[in-house]
Amino acid sequence: MADIIKLLPDHVANQIAAGEVVQRPASVVKELLENAIDAGATTIKLIIKEGGKILIQVVDDGMGMSATDARLSFERHATSKIQKAEDLFNLNTKGFRGEALASIAAIAHVEMQTRPESEELGTHIKIEGSKIVFQEASVTPKGTSMAVKNLFFNIPARRNFLKSNQVELRHITDEFHRVALAHPSIAFHFYNNGNELFNLPSDNYRKRIVNIFGSRTNQKLVPVEEETPIVKIKGFITKPEFAKKSRGEQFFFINNRFIKSPYLHHAVVAAFEGLIKSDSYPGYFLYLEVDPSSIDINIHPTKTEVKFDDEHSLYAILRSTVKHSLGQFNVAPALDFEHDPNLQTPYEFKDKSAVPPKVTVDAGFNPFQETKSPSPSPASRSYQKQSSGNWESLYVGLESKMGTDDEPGSISFESDTITGSIFEGEKETTEAVTTTFQIRRKYIVTTIKSGMVVIDQSRAHQRVLYEKFLKNSTVKQGVSQQLLFPLHLSFSKSEINALKEIQDILVSIGFIFENIEGESITVTGVPLLVAESEVGMILDQLISDYQQEVTDDSFSHTDILSKTLAKTLAVKTGETLDNASQIALVNDLFACKESMVSPFNKPVYITITENDIDKKFI
Ligand code: ADP
Ligand code: MG
Numbered sequence: 001m002a003d004i005i006k007l008l009p010d011h012v013a014n015q016i017a018a019g020e021v022v023q024r025p026a027s028v029v030k031e032l033l034e035n036a037i038d039a040g041a042t043t044i045k046l047i048i049k050e051g052g053k054i055l056i057q058v059v060d061d062g063m064g065m066s067a068t069d070a071r072l073s074f075e076r077h078a079t080s081k082i083q084k085a086e087d088l089f090n091l092n093t094k095g096f097r098g099e100a101l102a103s104i105a106a107i108a109h110v111e112m113q114t115r116p117e118s119e120e121l122g123t124h125i126k127i128e129g130s131k132i133v134f135q136e137a138s139v140t141p142k143g144t145s146m147a148v149k150n151l152f153f154n155i156p157a158r159r160n161f162l163k164s165n166q167v168e169l170r171h172i173t174d175e176f177h178r179v180a181l182a183h184p185s186i187a188f189h190f191y192n193n194g195n196e197l198f199n200l201p202s203d204n205y206r207k208r209i210v211n212i213f214g215s216r217t218n219q220k221l222v223p224v225e226e227e228t229p230i231v232k233i234k235g236f237i238t239k240p241e242f243a244k245k246s247r248g249e250q251f252f253f254i255n256n257r258f259i260k261s262p263y264l265h266h267a268v269v270a271a272f273e274g275l276i277k278s279d280s281y282p283g284y285f286l287y288l289e290v291d292p293s294s295i296d297i298n299i300h301p302t303k304t305e306v307k308f309d310d311e312h313s314l315y316a317i318l319r320s321t322v323k324h325s326l327g328q329f330n331v332a333p334a335l336d337f338e339h340d341p342n343l344q345t346p347y348e349f350k351d352k353s354a355v356p357p358k359v360t361v362d363a364g365f366n367p368f369q370e371t372k373s374p375s376p377s378p379a380s381r382s383y384q385k386q387s388s389g390n391w392e393s394l395y396v397g398l399e400s401k402m403g404t405d406d407e408p409g410s411i412s413f414e415s416d417t418i419t420g421s422i423f424e425g426e427k428e429t430t431e432a433v434t435t436t437f438q439i440r441r442k443y444i445v446t447t448i449k450s451g452m453v454v455i456d457q458s459r460a461h462q463r464v465l466y467e468k469f470l471k472n473s474t475v476k477q478g479v480s481q482q483l484l485f486p487l488h489l490s491f492s493k494s495e496i497n498a499l500k501e502i503q504d505i506l507v508s509i510g511f512i513f514e515n516i517e518g519e520s521i522t523v524t525g526v527p528l529l530v531a532e533s534e535v536g537m538i539l540d541q542l543i544s545d546y547q548q549e550v551t552d553d554s555f556s557h558t559d560i561l562s563k564t565l566a567k568t569l570a571v572k573t574g575e576t577l578d579n580a581s582q583i584a585l586v587n588d589l590f591a592c593k594e595s596m597v598s599p600f601n602k603p604v605y606i607t608i609t610e611n612d613i614d615k616k617f618i
Contacts, residue, residue: 011130014076014106015155021103024162025052026171028104028148033179034094035101036060038081039144042202043187050193051165052172053151061143064116070123071135074110076102091292094257106130107158108151114144129154166501170547173197173494177212178258181251181285184208197493209236209285213249214492214519222329224286226321230313231290233321237268238283240326243276248544249283255292260304267315271322286318436582442573444582451609455586457577459598461570464588465529466599469562472527473508480510480525487523489536491543496521498543505558506542509565529569538568563599 008016022028029046036044039062049055065073072078079098082091104110105127115122124138152159162168169192176198180188184205190198200211210218221236238249252259264286272282296307308314436446444455472479491499499506500516507513512525526535545564546557571577577585589595589604598604 010076011106014102014130017076017099018103018107021099022107022151024171025056025151025168026175028052028056028108028151029058029172030175030179031095031100031104032056032058032146032148033176035146036062036144037179037183037186038093038095039063041143041186043189045189046176046191048169048172048190048192051162051168053159053162053165053168055147055149056151056172057145057147059143059145061141064119064122064143065114066116066119067123067135067137070112070114070125071132073112074101074105074125074127074130078102092255102130104148107155108153109149111147111149112144113138113140115140115142117142170498173497177494178251180212181205181208182253182256182258182287197497205235205285205287212492212494214490214495216490217492220283221285222325224284224321224325226317226324228317230294230310231288231317233286233288233318235286236284237286237322237325240272240275240282243272243280243282244540244544248281248547249285250281251285253287254295254306255289256287257306258304259306261306263311263315264318267318268322271319271326275326284322288314288318290314436579436586438577438582441576444577444586446586448607451607451611451613453605453607455589455605456573456598456603457575457582457585458570458573459602459604460585460589460595462566462598462600463592463595463604464585465569466562466566467592467594469509469527469565470558472510473505473558473562479528480512481528482512482525483523483532486514487532487535488520489523489539490520491539493519494547495543498547499539502542502546502557502561505561508558509561527565534568538565541568566599 021031025048029048029052033044033046036058039060041060041062043061045057045059047055047057047059069080075098077098078101079096081087081093081096081098087096101110106129109128110126112125112127113122121137122140123135124140125135126133152162173190176188176190180186180198180200184203184207187202188198188200189196198212200208203211206218206221206223209221220238220242222239224233224235224237226233235253250265252261252264268282268284268286276282290308294309436444438444438457439454442457444457444460446453446455496516496519499513499521503513503516510525510527510530511523514522514524516522523535523539526532530538542561542564545560571581571585596604
């Protein structure tokens, strides 16, 4: 039999390797930024056009390359960073595989200008799909400029697979954050389509975090510091009260390299145990330093996973260090999970000095009287606001159910059939549906023809609100209430960018914005159900949910935002609802298109038939 095995030509091998190294523009950004850092740059400029599909350029003032090195740097396994196998165990650089430039050059148009300080003339090289177009001497500043154009020009399938510019830019920004956070002493500039997104001067860790995530981050940070023979830990955690519902600002760096580690993440979360709700996540920026020989970063080509020699000790040390910081800075005890959003200070008041509290005494208070309904919480109040506004919706709800009894999931109220005349007078109507009551401030029970329904109040309200927001968003401008005093809120630059992206949807839900610029926005109107004091919190949540959910189509954005709003604004378990609110909620629920499940696909109510009850009595 003839021999059939052949070595792949270099450009084919490179293209295959590129599949692993370069998933999307953000991967190129990461490789180029890391090369600039390895080259000892003090200032790095990142220039992006059209989400990196047209241009990704990194300009550094590092050590540059000689003409020969410049050419060699595009060969596979060409690296100046390791020479022998042992070097792998003592890595102090980001790169070491010598794969990145070869891979990138195989799938894009690359133009490099580079000059070491010691030489007068630099080198200019152009490569397209692994083919050198030209190489010539050129006049260029010290350092290296690497421009990557038309990524995946020769792999249409990959190019088509790329997401919208916005989504790709978000991935790039994530990568940029990671690198910039790991190297606060290096100055960074980031331009997108000619606009400056970030201008980060050389600084300390804290200031770098604040420069990236906005000035209001500063008050959230609690320092962490510990030194043991195994690991040196420094950095910051965010105060428990700033824990977010979605995973957001969580960063681990090992020897100044960003890593993902579910195991170490767990250690931090464990330290917060009891201080934050189980469905929220603490923020952290933790810099770990370990002996390079005790870790193996070789296990994944994109290098965000790391293997440690002594994971268990690391876990224990990390957990107790974080716990210690929480205790030391006294952020642990003053916590109130069920805090009333009405009591939250709006941002602009946060820095003002406190006014001595006034005590008012309720002279008529009788401790022996059973409290019928504790003062309604804001959410239930907002429910009343809504229901009292359209009391007629009671009729609508019932009406739409008349004659639809056969539909699966449709409910016919007992009173419907008994009175048969509920539309005749208001008195009767209210009577007809007052057969609700609340149990354990969690469920609302009402009777139906065949027995009874038990409704989860929170899920029911979520469903009602969700459908309402979805419906509102189909009109251009949602129903909103004008704020008496415009609210000025501050956000980080990337949050502002996200906000701009979802602005149209937010407007359709009922928000009105003015002056979105720099790090601040002015809100002049909010959706009907949103209390003024909750606006900052809600926008925070909407932005972070949007940022988490990397998706292209605007329907799913509206959907995500409607879900978030519904969840945030819905009455919660534990809230007392007065009778009118209960009734309105039940009727609104059964007027919904999908009353059986919550927006998060959880059952909203169960029915218990007379038969079920009979069986219990046997
Ligand atoms: P690695 O970083 O793993 O060594 P790369 O393909 O990213 O592999 O780069 C190959 C080589 O090119 C590097 O080892 C380095 O010597 C050189 N190089 C790449 N980028 C730069 C830069 N911005 N400045 C100076 N040298 C660079
Ligand atoms: Mg590299």
